[in-house]
Amino acid sequence: MALDFSIILRFQDALLLGLWMTLKLTLICVILGCTLGFLVGLARTSRSVMLRTISGVYVDFFRGTPVLIQLFWIFFCLPLILGIELSNLASGVIALTLYMGAITSETFRASLKSVGPEQLDACIALGLPRRIQVTNVILPQAVLRAIPTLLSNCVSLFKESALVSAVGMADLMFVGQNISNNTAQPVEVLTIVALIYFIIAFPLTRAVSLIERRILAKLAI
């Protein structure tokens, strides 16, 4: 059997539309998810037992269950509970944001913990008030240290977002599956779809190690 990759030309527009949906979904969830993760990361290191418990349960739940089930749950159960119809995009955004929030909160928590106690000693010896200790010393270091892992988290989210095709969102994966069903050329179509994912994800994974080296070089004291 000869492979015919020329079908990409026929379905170019559909694929681009799907890619646009994937990128849009990823970007929105990166922004919302990182914000959520940052706040949850703070909550997990806070002094309040209640904040720590609630945030801990949330993170454990979303890290410990398959994303696909989370998606189904948000798409089909949430509207029943809330009693309102959610658009596909809204449901996808909610589901992946909650997932991304749980993942990145761990990243933020680890980077917050990596700021050593001697930095706090120095702050106290300099008479810095608590608020300045947090905003000018701890958070900037924690965020800098978090950047490489956060980028990896974003790449993962970009790839995981393909799961929304299972609940009928017209993302790149969904479009690819449709084309492959209609053309009966799954090998060519899915290879092309995989290549598109790769072309976007690969430079990002490369950037991660580059940035990591830069940041480590800067922060190593």
Add this chain to the structure above:
Amino acid sequence: MTAPITPPLVRMQSLHKSYGPAMQVLKGLDIEMQPGERLVVIGPSGGGKSTLLRVMMGLEKIDRGSITFGGKPYISSDGLDKKTNIDTEVRRSIGMVFQHYTLFPHLNVVENLILAPCKVRKERKSDATERAVGLLTRFGLAAKAKAYPAQLSGGQKQRVAIARALMLDPKLMLFDEVTSALDPELVAEVEQVILQLAAQKMPMMIVTHDMWFAKNIASRVIFCAGGVVVEDGPPEQVLGSPKEERTRDFIDRVFHIRQ
């Protein structure tokens, strides 16, 4: 002629400190320090020297005892509840440099120096920067003003840390083995800076294992072991011809030489 009555700069009374019930580190220290004195604290490792300085800096709670600074109450705990009262206003007049590097790695040298003056004393950034550059120049670090801590040698980092503490015009400086993490060839440049401060009559409390430095910087030496002061006197006595057996043993063992 009668000398004016000035209160001691530091008066520690019955200082008790433990890390948990099984780890009693300071067992009732009474130390007085007069204005202008440079107190060198020596003693075996694990004897509580760092703890003493950390308590003095207000970094550790105490179990019992009190410290006054310049005649004013500074730290106290009555031993009944677990509370240690620390006057943070008084604490601002004390500066400390640690054994391990504690510069802020995400800030360059000048930013490290001006953070506290700008945020605590609300000094104008341009004024603070001017003072910072002045101090750096004095310490031979003018060229490093814009460098990040990771780009500095250990000796440079410690000199920057000293300059950072001086930006707040401390009335007392604490130095906890500030050269022991350094390569030997970098020790002198840091000690020179501290000797410079001594020449300007900066009161200081210094923990060191460097015999030469101890002799040159101290106006008084205290030998601490087992959580108490074993011997206290002028450097010639404590380092040269100690009265106490335990001091003699320690000095023989650690410094090898004795005059």
